[in-house]
Amino acid sequence: MKRVLTYVISIAALLFAWEMASIAVNVINHAAILPGPFDALSQVVKNAAELRRNFAASAWRLILAILISLATAMPLGLLTGREPTLDRFFSPIIYITYPIPQVALILFLFVVFGTGSATKVAMVALALFFQILVSARGAAKNIDEEYVTSVLSAGASRWQVYWHVVLPATLPQILTSVRVSIGLGIAFLYIAETRAALGTGLGSYINKHMLFSRGRAFAGIVAMALLGLLLYIAVDVIERIACRWKYVKRRPLK
């Protein structure tokens, strides 16, 4: 109950700050430049159908991109973190490619994949790939060797070490990198969606309305924030289930 109340107060504080900023900007400029939260929220209700369609398009692109980057970067990160020979081969490649701003490749991706969803998903997946790769590799390198010794002495094969130790030991850190990636992924998705002239998605929707119907554009921004929030909650729920052991505390016997 106390937790819910804290959430309500913090959201109320955010809305209040937004309203104040809106009033200040509009008074200084003598024009309705920045819509307030109630303007934006009323536009969310008025444009619910259109927003829902664009929200769904953005959501599945983002989720697909996260799944693709997890499926590729996580195994590669864990392997390079645990296998020195692979690490020696892949490290220079990672260090050279990681700092490249992936957004610089967007035009190239449009040429390769066209202007449809594939480019947008590829763009986001590419950005998240490095986040998850670097995080999984670091987590795998830092595993307490006693766990590995423990299963090896019990007769584990190399793949059993991955299944019983490496994967569960690194999962919390990988999920943290997914959480960080949600914010980054939304930013990249926005860029990718605004670059396609005509298309679906919240990025395209915001871009379309930003000049002449700012209230609707901000309704799109609210929807994007909601998308991020829902994904954060989903990752939290997954972590609570998959890493249940992290949330237990010592308790006396009955």
Place this chain on the structure above:
Amino acid sequence: MIDVDAVTIDYGQGEQTVRAVENVSFRLDKGKSLALIGPSGCGKTSLLFALSGLIHPRSGKITIDGKEVDTPRRDVALILQNAGLLPWKTVWQNANLSLLLNGEFPQQNAAEVLAHLGLDDVMTRFPAELSEGMKRRVGIARALSTSPSVLLMDEPLASLDTLTREKIQDLFLNLWHEHGFSMILVTHNIEEAAFLGQRIIVFTDRPARISTIVDNSQMGSLDYRGDTDFQGIMSQLREALEA
């Protein structure tokens, strides 16, 4: 019988080589117990890992029942310093890990071992929910799950308070009598070595070489701690370590 013949263990290669154990030989008959004691970091854990097949000696040979040790074996169990429990597995999963890794299903025996060790009420709990003493018991249950003929222990009671330490020492002694396995204990605790080792090998500082062998065949009863022989063995060990 365990036969350690002129074993030398090195880490690293070329100029980076560090010698952990040098030319160590001893034998241990089936069902007997041996304590290896020496200064912290002297190399005794390396010797224990070589006995369990986790690392290979640079030279020399280790055999158990006539078979050379080159990989971990089902009949040799190892208990690590912090019990080696996986935090993400429950007590039941940790206790039966050796069986599950070998594609076997826990038998009735597994539940009985857990009950015997007082763990039947905590089978679904995670290690973080247990006291340190309980965690060590789970480590013991895991080691016993495969009915080993050799039990290797690496400082199994480190960081426990005195009373819990003594309780678990008593438990080891009882289990040793009940199960009849050969037991090799690595420790830097004089009292533990004197209570659990029928024979005690004292090592030098790194690289570990045998400095003294102490016969302690009077051990074996729970009230040995109050015995004058026990005090005498502790004095001998102290002198050997200080030499």
